[in-house]
Amino acid sequence: MLPLEDESGPDHRIVTESGTFRAPRCDSEFVDTEQQGTADADLLHAAADGDLAALRELYDRHAPWLAARLHRRCNDPDVVLDVVQDSFTALWREAGSWRGDGDVGGWLWGIAFRRMISRLRQRKDVVLPPDWDAARLGVLPAAEDQVLSGVEYGDLGAALRRLSPEFRAVVQACVLDGLTAREAGRLLGVRHNTVKTRLHRAKAQLREALADTHLEGLS
Amino acid sequence: MNHVELTGVGKSYGGFRALAGVDLCLGPGVTGLLGPNGAGKTTLLRIVATSIAADSGEVRLLGRDLRGGHAELTDIRRRLGYLPQELGYPGDMSVFGFVEYVAVLKEWDDRRARHHEVRRVLELVGLADLATKRISRLSGGQRRRVGLAQSLLGSPRLLVLDEPTTGLDPAQRATLRRTLGVVAQDATVLLSTHQTEDVAALCERVVVLDGGTVRFDGSVVDMVATAAGRVWHSDHEVPDARVSWRTGTGRHRIVGGSPPPGAEAAEPTLEDAYLLMLGPDALASPA
Amino acid sequence: MSTTGWHAPPALLRRYTAGDLDAVAAASLERHVSRCADCRGGIAPALDIPGLDARGLDAAWSVVRERVEAPRLPLVIRLAQRVGLREPTAILLSAAASLRAAWLSGAVVVLGFATIAATLGDQRIWPYLLVAPLIPVLGVAAAYGDADEPFEALAVTAPYGRTRLVLLRTLGVIVSTVPVAALLGFLLPGPSWVALAWLGPALTMIPVLLALASFIGPRTAGAVVALVWSGLVLAATRGAEQTWPVAATQQAVYAGLAAVALAVIAVRARLTHQIGAAL
Numbered sequence: 001m002l003p004l005e006d007e008s009g010p011d012h013r014i015v016t017e018s019g020t021f022r023a024p025r026c027d028s029e030f031v032d033t034e035q036q037g038t039a040d041a042d043l044l045h046a047a048a049d050g051d052l053a054a055l056r057e058l059y060d061r062h063a064p065w066l067a068a069r070l071h072r073r074c075n076d077p078d079v080v081l082d083v084v085q086d087s088f089t090a091l092w093r094e095a096g097s098w099r100g101d102g103d104v105g106g107w108l109w110g111i112a113f114r115r116m117i118s119r120l121r122q123r124k125d126v127v128l129p130p131d132w133d134a135a136r137l138g139v140l141p142a143a144e145d146q147v148l149s150g151v152e153y154g155d156l157g158a159a160l161r162r163l164s165p166e167f168r169a170v171v172q173a174c175v176l177d178g179l180t181a182r183e184a185g186r187l188l189g190v191r192h193n194t195v196k197t198r199l200h201r202a203k204a205q206l207r208e209a210l211a212d213t214h215l216e217g218l219s
Numbered sequence: 220m221n222h223v224e225l226t227g228v229g230k231s232y233g234g235f236r237a238l239a240g241v242d243l244c245l246g247p248g249v250t251g252l253l254g255p256n257g258a259g260k261t262t263l264l265r266i267v268a269t270s271i272a273a274d275s276g277e278v279r280l281l282g283r284d285l286r287g288g289h290a291e292l293t294d295i296r297r298r299l300g301y302l303p304q305e306l307g308y309p310g311d312m313s314v315f316g317f318v319e320y321v322a323v324l325k326e327w328d329d330r331r332a333r334h335h336e337v338r339r340v341l342e343l344v345g346l347a348d349l350a351t352k353r354i355s356r357l358s359g360g361q362r363r364r365v366g367l368a369q370s371l372l373g374s375p376r377l378l379v380l381d382e383p384t385t386g387l388d389p390a391q392r393a394t395l396r397r398t399l400g401v402v403a404q405d406a407t408v409l410l411s412t413h414q415t416e417d418v419a420a421l422c423e424r425v426v427v428l429d430g431g432t433v434r435f436d437g438s439v440v441d442m443v444a445t446a447a448g449r450v451w452h453s454d455h456e457v458p459d460a461r462v463s464w465r466t467g468t469g470r471h472r473i474v475g476g477s478p479p480p481g482a483e484a485a486e487p488t489l490e491d492a493y494l495l496m497l498g499p500d501a502l503a504s505p506a
Numbered sequence: 507m508s509t510t511g512w513h514a515p516p517a518l519l520r521r522y523t524a525g526d527l528d529a530v531a532a533a534s535l536e537r538h539v540s541r542c543a544d545c546r547g548g549i550a551p552a553l554d555i556p557g558l559d560a561r562g563l564d565a566a567w568s569v570v571r572e573r574v575e576a577p578r579l580p581l582v583i584r585l586a587q588r589v590g591l592r593e594p595t596a597i598l599l600s601a602a603a604s605l606r607a608a609w610l611s612g613a614v615v616v617l618g619f620a621t622i623a624a625t626l627g628d629q630r631i632w633p634y635l636l637v638a639p640l641i642p643v644l645g646v647a648a649a650y651g652d653a654d655e656p657f658e659a660l661a662v663t664a665p666y667g668r669t670r671l672v673l674l675r676t677l678g679v680i681v682s683t684v685p686v687a688a689l690l691g692f693l694l695p696g697p698s699w700v701a702l703a704w705l706g707p708a709l710t711m712i713p714v715l716l717a718l719a720s721f722i723g724p725r726t727a728g729a730v731v732a733l734v735w736s737g738l739v740l741a742a743t744r745g746a747e748q749t750w751p752v753a754a755t756q757q758a759v760y761a762g763l764a765a766v767a768l769a770v771i772a773v774r775a776r777l778t779h780q781i782g783a784a785l
Contacts, residue, residue, distance in 0.1 A: 050313060050352040055574065059567055064550040065539045067558045068523050072532065077557030081566045085573075092574045105540030130529035144518075145531055151512045152534040160530045168529070176533040268663050296665045303656040309601055316577035320601055323594045324664035324671070330593060334576065350575055369660070 040104035048095035055092055062105060063088070066112055073128045079119060087112040110178050117187055127187065132168050159209035167202035170195050220282055221246050222377050222407035223267060228276035230262050237262040238431045241276070249403045251418035251439075252411040253493060254428035260411040261304050261381055263428065267409060268301040268379040281377055297326070300375035304382050306366040308354040314341065314365050315350040321369040340368040343398055345391075359386035367395070371402065378402060380410040384417045396421050415490040425489075429497055439489060446487035446495050450474050453482035462494045514538065514545045519552040580606045582682065595674065598666075602675045604648040605682060613641045614686055621690045631694055632748045636739045638687045639708035640732055643715055645679035647728025653720075669775060676712060684708070696749075703752035710760035711735065713767035720774055 038046075038054075040061070046054035063084055070080045090111050100107055120127055149157025163171060173184035174195070181199065185192035223245040230238040238259045252260050265271045266278060269285065269292060278285045280295050308317055318337045327333035341347045344364040349357065354365060363386050370378060384392055399408055399421060412418060418425050418439060425442050427435040435442055451473045456463060461475025473482065474491050514522075514535060521527055522535055539545045553559060579587070579600045587596050599605050620633040650672050651658045661668040684705070691701030711731050718727035742750040750756065 050356070052351045052571070052574070053348055055570075056567070059570065061543070061546055062540075063563050063566070064553060065536075065546055067563065068549050068553055069536050071523075071555060071558060072525060077555060077562065080558060081562055084563070085566045085569045088567075088570045089573050092570075093578070103541060109536075109540060130532055132529040147512065148518070148531050149534045152537040153530075157530055157534060172529060172533075176529070265659075270659050270663050293665050293667070296663055299663060301660070301663045303659045305656050306660075307655060307657045309657060310603070312601075313577050315575050319576060320597055321660055321664065323597045324661055324666040326665050328594045334572070338575075 041100070044091075044095050044098055044104055047092055048098075055088065058091070058104070059088055062108055065105075066108060069109065070112060070116055072130060073113075074116060074120060074125070075128070079116070079123075079125075083112055083116045083119060086115050090115070106178070113177055113179070114183070117183075129169065129172060132163075132165070132172075155210055156206065159206045162209050163202060163205060167198055167205065170198045171202050174199055221279075222281055223409065224277075224279040225267075226277040228263075228266065228273045228278060230259075230266065230271070230274050236431055238266075238273075241428075241431075241433055243426065243433070243436070245407050245409060245424070247403065247405050247407050248424060249399055249408040249410065249422045250424040250426060251422035252409060252426050252428060253413070253415065253418055254411075255413060255497065258428045259431040260413075260428055262431075264379050264381045264409065264411055265303075267377075268299065269296060270301070270303075295377075297373070298376040300370035300372065300378045302366045302370040302380045302383055306362070308362070308365070311353055311355065313351050313353055314346055314357070314368075317354060317365060318369050318372070322372050325372050327372070336372060340371045343371055344368045345394055360388065360391060363387060364391070367398075371398075374402070374406070376406050378406055378408045378410075380408065382412055383410055384412055384414065384421075392417070392420060415488070415493050419489045427493065427496060434496055442492045443487055443489050444492075446474070446492040448484065449495060450485045450487045450491045451478045451482035452485045453479045455479045455481075462499045511542075512538075513542065514548060516548055516552065519545070519548050520554075523549070523552045523554060582607050582610060598671060598674060599678045602649040602678065604645040605675070605678050609645070609648065610682060613645065613683060617641060617687055617690055621693055624694050630748070631696055631700060632739055632743050634691065634694055635700070635704055635748070635751060636736060638691065638704040639711060640735060641687055642680050642683045642708050643711045643731055643735075644728055645683055646676045646712055646715055647719070647724045647731075649675035649679055650724055652723035652725070654723075672716070676716070680712070700749060700752065703749070703757070706752060706757040706760050707735065710764040710767075713764050713771065717767040717770040717774075720771070 038057070040058065043054040043058050047058065066087065067080055067084055070083055071077070074080060087108060091108060094111075098104075098107065117127055146158070149160070153160065160171070169188055170184060173179045173187060174181060179187065181195045182192045185195045188195070221244050223243060225241055225243040228238060228241040228243075229236070241259075241263065243263075252263065254260050262271070266273050267280065269280070272285075281298055283291045283295055285292065285295070312320070315337060318340065319333065322333050322337055327336060338347065338350070341350055344367050346361065346364055346368060349361065354362060357365070363383065367380070367383055370380065383395065387395065399410075402408065410417075410421065422439060424437065425435065425439050426433060427442075435445075452466075452470050453473055454470055456471055457473050457476050457479045459476040460473045463471050463473040463476075466472050472485065473479070474494050478484075518535070522532060527535065539549060550560065550563075578584075579596055582605060583591070583596045583600050586599075587593065591599075603609060617634070617637055620637040623633045624631045653659075653662060653668065658668065661671050688701060688705070691704065692698065694700055715724070715727050715731050718730060721727075722730075738751050742748060747753075
């Protein structure tokens with residue numbers, strides 16, 4: 001009855017380990033990445049085959065948002081551009097071995113973010129963490145904000161907002177940014193077992209929060 | 220200055236005489252080497268390209284004697300571009316990789332300049348978009364253009380092309396004509412083909428080779444003129460024609476021999492002149 | 507597929523690029539944008555950061571294009587570049603089949619087996635003696651093609667010169683195979699001079715191969731040389747000692763043979779009307 005048990009949606013990052021709950025399907029799942037001509041996956045296959053024009057098309061599609069997203073974590077535009085260059089070069093070289101489901105953007109972010117982490121580590125620089133304190137920023141009206149976070153995360157969005165501060169870093173790293181527990185441990189400077197434990201507890205908290213909201217009859 | 224001067228050049232392979240007593244004098248512009256298979260075109264081109272040595276006679280290229288020593292030879296090769304008849308491409312090389320390899324052989328040591336030059340020649344032959352494709356994935360005509368591109372590296376003064384039009388469609392031949400037109404302004408281009416249309420479309424001068432000897436050496440216009448008054452259209456066949464065939468309109472085109480009654484004179488083409496010179500075997504296709 | 511999903515209004519995208527959204531809202535937006543073609547297009551105009559505008563991204567693309575256009579050289583060659591191999595030379599070496607990881611690792615494996623056969627068996631060093639010199643020799647044979655082949659013809663008619671190219675590749679093969687083989691040789695039982703004694707025949711067979719190849723092509727020449735050497739080593743196991751092929755007297759003969767081969771090559775190179783290629 002509850003959308004919580006929806007079996008048919010694709011796996012979300014939230015469920016990498018436990019798999020006991022999935023965020024409900026949202027509208028954006030139906031967004032057609034194929035609207036504008038060739039699908040990303042097809043472009044990637046073409047690029048693996050040596051088609052430079054396909055890489056150019058992928059670059060035109062993805063470089064802007066990638067640069068924007070990277071910029072949130074590092075103020076230096078030179079570093080951001082460097083990472084963008086490296087990421088697309090890596091994309092070209094590894095295009096042949098991609099076994100993905102069509103989410104080229106996600107794969108690209110994984111490559112780019114990891115590269116940026118190591119680049120910043122070399123410079124003894126820090127990766128800027130996003131600000132979790134919505135109240136302080138208070139930019140979006142509540143309703144608009146609910147729609148926005150609902151788009152990708154459904155009820156999970158509100159639950160994430162109520163996450164205890166000590167869990168925010170690991171959830172940001174593992175769930176939102178897609179790092180492994182080991183990589184998150186290195187980034188945050190903690191042992192990877194600690195990361196796993198915290199993640200586990202964070203998920204428990206999220207599950208509780210989700211159950212609460214459903215009991216309260218919100219959708 | 221004459222860029223190519225051959226005097227009495229001969230070459231034999233075992234007992235087989237590929238070339239005998241070839242005299243040739245070429246300057247800037249495009250010259251077509253026409254002849255049936257086995258006429259010695261490839262051998263002649265290989266000698267001009269310094270790929271093999273002649274057995275007899277004198278060869279002077281770009282004002283230098285080929286026997287002048289290694290330094291002279293290297294100097295000639297610095298200003299030479301060569302497209303062999305069948306170019307093989309090793310393994311999984313990409314278009315850019317292959318042309319870059321040849322660029323290194325042509326002493327382009329500086330990376331930036333080399334890449335710039337590679338891109339330039341790829342642009343010239345219209346393959347800029349396929350630079351990263353594997354050559355093994357390209358069509359025959361595209362591969363030929365890759366070969367052509369490498370021959371254009373360094374804007375050579377002497378360009379030797381063995382059957383450059385193989386596998387090219389008419390549009391690509393037009394592009395080739397434009398490219399050669401640009402290149403040939405102060406360079407000597409010697410290209411071989413067994414298709415008269417190519418010569419008519421691309422060349423100002425033509426040399427006809429048969430059985431290892433030169434049968435004609437002059438301008439295309441002059442060669443066409445040799446067939447003047449010897450080509451007719453008629454409804455009837457003629458037994459003593461050199462060559463005749465039925466055209467698409469149902470009439471016969473008769474080259475050589477005496478005109479049958481009721482025949483009309485036809486405008487001669489280069490092909491007619493070629494057939495008159497060498498007979499019907501001249502157009503035999505490769506086996 | 508349906509396109510009536512939610513899309514990000516431009517104002518929201520501007521807020522995002524300005525850094526005004528909190529973590530959860532931003533994460534949701536980011537996830538959406540990476541997969542929605544419409545919204546992706548909306549980011550670029552909203553990007554108001556100096557250096558990350560259209561010009562900056564275009565410049566970055568040029569760098570990407572530069573890097574991916576030129577092919578990536580084989581791993582072994584890249585490693586050599588780290589230690590100082592110049593790029594033009596590296597490119598010339600890359601076209602040789604026997605300077606690739608596949609060939610080299612195959613050679614190491616074969617030699618490894620030969621060495622193991624010696625250490626485990628009963629003082630049987632002849633497998634090693636058979637294989638070790640042949641590795642560089644066959645490597646050289648596999649590093650270039652017959653002068654008549656069209657691809658090789660390009661090297662003949664280029665200023666760099668085919669002879670120089672062949673010698674370069676020969677050197678590359680020697681440098682990449684000899685040290686490893688020598689190292690494995692020190693693991694052999696018995697007299698330790700064997701570890702280096704095989705160099706004699708190896709360094710003889712290479713000029714012999716080159717000289718022979720200039721007449722009959724590298725593949726055939728390689729086969730001939732391999733057969734002769736195998737015959738020698740195997741014959742030695744029947745009659746005389748195993749180390750006979752590398753004993754002192756034989757080494758002297760090899761030295762003489764090498765000298766003759768080099769002379770042949772030199773003479774061919776000097777024949778000024780031999781335009782094609784000495785090798």
